[in-house]
Amino acid sequence: MNLTPISVTFDIGDGRIVTIETGKLARQADGAVTVRLGNCILLATVVAAKTPKPGQSFFPLTVDYQEKFASAGRIPGSFFKREGKLSDYEVLNSRLIDRALRPLFPDDYFCEVQVLVTLISSDPEVMPDALACLAASAALAVSDVPIQEIISEVRVARIDGQLVINPNRTPLEKADMDFIIGATEKNIMMVEGESKECSEEDIIKAIEVAHEAIRVQVKAQEELRAKAGVGGKREFEKPYANEELKAKIAAFAQERILAVAKSASAKHDRSDAFDKISEELVEHLGELPEEDAPLVGKYFHSLEKEVIRNMILDQSVRLDGRSLDQVRPLNMETDILPSPHGSALFTRGETQSLTTVTLGTPDDELLIESAATSKYTKFILHYNFPPFSTGEVKPMRGPGRREVGHGNLAMRSLKQMMPGSEYAYTVRVVSDILESNGSSSMATVCAGSLALMDAGVPLPKHVSGVAMGLISRASDGKWAVLTDILGDEDHLGDMDFKVTGTRDGICGIQMDIKVDGLSMDVMRKALEQARNGRLHIIDAMYTAMPAARPEPKPHAPRMEKLIIDREFIGAVIGPGGKVIQEIQRETGTNINIEEVGETGEVSIFSAQKEGLMKALEWIKGIVAVPEIGETYESTVKSVMPYGAFVEFLPGKQGLLHISEVSWKRLETMEGVLTEGEKVKVKLVGTDPKTGKFKLSRRVLMPKPEGYVERPEGDRGDRGDRGDRGDRGDRGDRGDRGGRPPFRGDRNDRGGDRGGDRGDRRGPRDSGDRGDRGGDRGQRFTPPAEPETPQEPMFDEE
Known part of the structure; x- marks a missing residue:
């Protein structure tokens, strides 16, 4: 058994080596290769039927890209703990490969072909999507399946002003241009990607740089094929023909x-x-x-x-009578549905999109998971294409690959104008195609931009899109580029070239070629003609919706953001989430807290403004630092004989001593204050030892006429007397000396001292003496005689 692999290598820049290998894995497939970059390894296989099925009238090509969770050392999170149907990310990668490979097969080849590309080892820094088509094409190259040319794909991104081929994942996050280009040695076959308002010339330059890198990869595949000793391509049965x-x-x-x-x-x-x-x-x-x-x-x-x-x-005549560069009649309406947070109806000829926008909270974010990475996104776009839009009867079985691809293009285009991470809303856009006669994905972009502005999402500019077509004739080399193609023109044409953008630049591109390729002259003409069509549509969009609403509609969730110090995050959340859950329950809000550096970002959402403001003030109170001299609206939490405990800020309580309730001397708190009552108090100080708050109500009240201040030094301000703790056994009086004569007999102290005080010589817990109140000096009655000590102001126990 010979398991010796055959391999070739090439450098894609910065010393990064790509290895293509065949002859070791999946040897019973018609063609099988592995492609490796870093720790990322892809296995690609191709198998083709020897004969077409009876009555077969089209080319049945199936391309599936799948990532094994084991490639990243992970177990799938599904109930069955195994890979299931392809994710949207895998579907999009499958489409990238399919669209590049399909034009390479002969027009009269109808045998079933299956191409499978599997990620068997992942590298967190290597993007496998750009390598997948290389792997698929190499598998076809080492097989005898009839293809007319070898192809490859690369990612080209502009990072810090420099064009980079197949950049790693981390630097790619800084790119303002991100395209995947598919091409043969001579011609461009497929373009897909996004950019932040790049110019047409920027795109052309990126494609040219990508094409040079692709030529290196095509040459490597030809070298691998020669090393593997692959002979000619298989003969296939051509369909019956009758020229007469x-x-x-x-x-x-x-x-x-x-x-x-x-x-x-x-x-x-x-x-x-x-x-x-x-x-x-x-x-x-x-x-x-x-x-x-x-x-x-x-x-x-x-x-x-x-x-x-x-x-x-x-x-130069088209099916609907338009000139080659003419856009169909436009009609646009916004705010046409009463309940969605934003809505728009965009009609272009016989293509119509009804698009809605829903504003949600961070809890509504979408998890996008692949084998190597998991991330959340706050911007979601779904594209629906029901059968009635084309007047057909078909079963409704959920979105297919076409719907996923069209929705992704619209999402990537609109994303360029979406506010950044500081915008706390999760935004979902849904485009329902009600009529379709070509360019429905571009109608989704236009309707989505209108609906987002109608919802109050702060888009700085409108984004529009137009689909371009190409008709070419090989016999005389004549060609024509069509603006805003119909469905029939898409079907009979050689190219479907969708371009989206603002007045200032391109935001997204998706191009498919059905012939051998596209020259750069045709590409330049198509981009320029697309720009003119895009600007024409944008002008009409600004007429319909000049700018985004200044705020969301009244029935949309309201949002307020509060920045707090990181040390207060725990206080807002509370033990086990008790505090934040109480706030949400009592105010009818949804609160999200995210730690950002040394701060915490608190986002509060509510459909009702009243609840939103209540929650905002609640949280502000929790994180507020009490200031001496400030007045607070407080709530009485409990009433004691010596005063009342009040909450003057969320989670912050202090004692309002009986002497600070009123200028009038109070003998009891009964009937003065009740639990739950709202009272205004002033923070007059804090205890330097315990940090307890000293509050006063009387200082906020007018002083009564004739009120006499107690002379300074006569008892005076006793302040916070602290915690006297366990005073222990005070021993026999004999050990402490005689009693001063002016104190009198202890049994004749007079007055009720607040109940049975027990044996004073035993252990005594005087409790917390820190809340003894503020100024005890003012009295309306003169002090008692020395031999008859005065009754205390409140029960000391």
Whole structure:
């Protein structure tokens, strides 16, 4: 058994080496390779059926990209703990490979082909998507499956002003341009990516740099194929053809098709007219041999395509009567739905998008998970394409790969104008296509921009999009670029080139080529024509919605953000989340706290402004630092004989001593204050030892006439007497000397001292003496005689 691998290597810059290897893994596949960069290893396999299925009339290519969680040393989080259906990220990567490979197969090759690319080892810094198409193409290169050319893909990003090929994940986060380019040695085949308002020339330069890197990778694949000793490509059974029948169909239907194509009729009218010609053709041909019957429809549609393409190239006439660079009629409305937080209806010809925007909290963020990374996003866009939009009957089975791809392009385009991380809302945009006759993804971008501004999302600029098409003729080299293509023009054309952006630059591109490739001259023409169409649409969008609403609609969640010191985060959350849960429950809000450096960002959400402000003040109180001399609205928490404990800030309480309740001397607190009562108090000081707060109510009240201040030094301000603690056994009086004569007999002290005081010689816990109150000196009655000590102001126990 020979498991010796065959490999080639090449450098992609900065000393990073890519290795392509074959001959060791998956040897029963028609072609199998591994591609390695760092610790990232991809296994690509290709298997093709030897013959097409009976009646097969199209090329059945299946491409699947999948990441194994084991490649990153992880176990899937699903219930069954195994990989399931492809994630959106895997679907998007599968589409990148499919769109690049599909044009490489012969037009008459109908055998089923399956390409599988699997991530078997991941590297947190290496992006596997740019290597996946290289792996798939290399697997085809070392197989005998018939492809016409070798292809590859690279990522090109502009980081700090420099174009970098296949950058690592961390520096890629700083890029203002991020594109994946697919190309053969000679021609560009696929472009996909996003940018922050880059110019058309920036895009051209990036594509040229990427193409140079791709040529190196194509050469490496050819070297690997030669080392592996792969012979020629397999022969395949070509479908049955009847040139005589084809000529008869052309003679009967060509002029009829041209007449309908030049009538500038609506989509369904045009389709019905073509169907009528097809029915007449069948009657004209009469009974045909069994093997010829399936060819009639095939040849008729081929003729239809040829006639329309020649009409566009030779007469510059399009199916709906427009010129080559003309955009269809536009109609836009915003705020058309009462309950969504934002809404817009965008209609361009026979394509229509109803788009809504919902504002949510950080708890609504979307988890995007792959084998190597997991991250959350606050901006979500979903694109729906129901069958009624094209007048068809189809089962509703959830979004397909096309819906995922179109939604991703719209999301990446609008994301360039979305506010940054300081914007606390999670935003979900949903585009429902109600009519479709081409460019529905671009209608989603336009409707999404309008709906976001209608929702009060602070987009600085509108983003629009337009789909460009290409018609080319190999016989004479003639070509034409079409602006805002119809569905039929997309079907019969050679290119679908979508460009999105603002007035100042490009935000997103998605290009698919159906022929051998695209020259740079055609690319420049398409970009320039797309710019003109984009600006025309943006002008109409600014007329419909000049700027974003200054704030969300009344029924949308309100949001306030508060920056607090990091040390207060625990106080706001409380033990086990008790405090924050109470705030949310009592105010009907949703609160999110995120630690950012030395601060905490508190985001408060509520549908009701009253609850929002209540929660905001609550949290401000928790983090507030009490200031001496400030007045606070407090709540009585408990009433004692000597005063009341009040909460003057959330979580902060102090004693309002009986002597500070009123200028009038109070003998009891009964009936003066009650639990739950709101009273204004002033913070007059804090105990330097215990830090307890000294509060006064009376200083906020007018002083009564005739009030006499107690002379200074007569008892005076006793302040905070501290915690006297356990005074212990005070021993026999004999040990302490005689009692001063003026103190009198202890049994004749007079007055009620507040109940049975027990044996004074035993252990005595006098409690916390720190809350004895403030100034005890003012009295309306003269002091008692020395031999009859005065009754204390309050029960000391």
